[in-house]
Amino acid sequence: MKNHFDICVVGAGLAGLHSALELAEAGSKVCVIDPIGIAGGASGTPVGLANPATGRFASRSWEAERSLAALINRLDQIQTKTERKFYKQTGVLRPALEEKVALKMAENIRSQPWEDGTVEWWHEAKVKGFHPGLTCIGGGVWVRGGLTIHIPDYLTALSNHLKEIDCTFILDQRFNIEQKNSWAFSFESGDSVTSEKIVFTTGIWSKEFDLWTPLKLFPVKGQTAIMQSSEPIQFEHAVSAMGYFSKIDDYTFILGSTYEHQFEHDEPDQKGMDYMFNRLQRVLPDLANSSKPISKWSGIRASTRDRRPLMGSHSTYDTCFLFAGLGSKGLLYSAYGAKCLSKHILKGASLPRELDINRFTK
Ligand SMILES: Cc1cc2nc3c(=O)[nH]c(=O)nc-3n(C[C@H](O)[C@H](O)[C@H](O)COP(=O)(O)OP(=O)(O)OC[C@H]3O[C@@H](n4cnc5c(N)ncnc54)[C@H](O)[C@@H]3O)c2cc1C
Numbered sequence: 001m002k003n004h005f006d007i008c009v010v011g012a013g014l015a016g017l018h019s020a021l022e023l024a025e026a027g028s029k030v031c032v033i034d035p036i037g038i039a040g041g042a043s044g045t046p047v048g049l050a051n052p053a054t055g056r057f058a059s060r061s062w063e064a065e066r067s068l069a070a071l072i073n074r075l076d077q078i079q080t081k082t083e084r085k086f087y088k089q090t091g092v093l094r095p096a097l098e099e100k101v102a103l104k105m106a107e108n109i110r111s112q113p114w115e116d117g118t119v120e121w122w123h124e125a126k127v128k129g130f131h132p133g134l135t136c137i138g139g140g141v142w143v144r145g146g147l148t149i150h151i152p153d154y155l156t157a158l159s160n161h162l163k164e165i166d167c168t169f170i171l172d173q174r175f176n177i178e179q180k181n182s183w184a185f186s187f188e189s190g191d192s193v194t195s196e197k198i199v200f201t202t203g204i205w206s207k208e209f210d211l212w213t214p215l216k217l218f219p220v221k222g223q224t225a226i227m228q229s230s231e232p233i234q235f236e237h238a239v240s241a242m243g244y245f246s247k248i249d250d251y252t253f254i255l256g257s258t259y260e261h262q263f264e265h266d267e268p269d270q271k272g273m274d275y276m277f278n279r280l281q282r283v284l285p286d287l288a289n290s291s292k293p294i295s296k297w298s299g300i301r302a303s304t305r306d307r308r309p310l311m312g313s314h315s316t317y318d319t320c321f322l323f324a325g326l327g328s329k330g331l332l333y334s335a336y337g338a339k340c341l342s343k344h345i346l347k348g349a350s351l352p353r354e355l356d357i358n359r360f361t362k
Helices: 012-024 066-079 099-111 124-130 151-164 205-206 270-283 285-288 331-348
Strands: 004-010 030-034 048-050 094-095 118-120 142-145 147-149 168-171 173-178 183-187 192-200 216-230 238-239 243-250 252-256 291-303 310-313 320-324
Touching: 004 012, 012 192, 012 320, 012 331, 048 331, 066 147, 066 151, 094 124, 094 291, 099 142, 118 124, 124 142, 124 285, 147 320, 151 270, 183 205, 183 320, 183 331, 192 205, 192 331, 205 291, 205 320, 216 270, 252 270, 252 291, 270 285, 285 291, 310 331
Parallel strands: 004 030, 004 192, 030 168, 094 238, 192 320
Antiparallel strands: 048 147, 094 142, 118 142, 173 183, 183 192, 216 252, 216 291, 238 243, 243 252, 310 320
């Protein structure tokens, strides 16, 4: 094994693997380190949506179109390397379930600086005509470019590609880090590696490293379930309304998600299941009546006060960087964020002010 690298990326989720790809493509010798494995954290979510019309009122997310385009580029690139189809441009339908929510959604679509064709406001009859049986009050938003992605499958294919372009992976081993002339990693196997620079992409675990303890990151637990329907599922698009629902195949779909700011354990539980099922009953009552869960999954998101990621270098060590806090928009922000971070690390480019790690400090 090579043992000196330009950059070690610590954490093999969406943030870590997108960062590793940007850095390796720019010519750096990269090593990815993760004691749990590929998609061992929140990025293990079985199926997720990339949707730039976010929150209750379908607000335009920061750099919506640019972020989505960066993700689609990467998905297309990696999809050519594997026969296993891991994503689809399904579109995302966001029906309002209350008149006052519909009014705010319509206003957001009208007044925010969306690029042409990204989103459309649909009246209630159009939503119901497009998706018979869907609950909708007052209209809804059609997000044309929204995607449904099998995240672990994507990240597995992405890691295989990274290996092909000579990126090294050290997985399933605990380690210690020391700052000497360079960053020195010693693994429980007795192996060691060093690197000039280090990038932490460790999601909610970031605060467990002494270097990053003061970070303002908040844990938000999320549960999902894969559901089986006894009737064929008649729609191809994803639905996002009080949770999200997206078809996996003719008889299965993903039911997501909870947003738990207080929790006692990080496993799936009946309370989370009941919460999601109630939402399914409200939004898609026929599907709820014909469905039962066949598997459950939970993970912990790392969220920030303004719901945008944190990115930048350590206040003491200018060769140490972080990219975390992707909250519930890891798909949307990880590819574009990795591009910004890589240019910052390799070329000294400024980071977007909106993502800067120091934006909450006076
Ligand atoms: C239920 C649920 C549903 C979601 N749905 C969506 C969705 O529809 N759309 C969307 O965009 N986002 C969604 N998200 C959010 C998305 O999953 C996250 O934003 C994203 O996965 C965060 O990626 P990350 O790489 O920053 O963190 P993580 O994926 O958590 O990666 C951190 C990595 O660090 C590793 N690690 C831990 N300890 C160490 C250590 N000591 N050293 C090195 N590595 C370590 C972990 O193994 C892990 O691989 C959802 C999240 C959940 C939980």
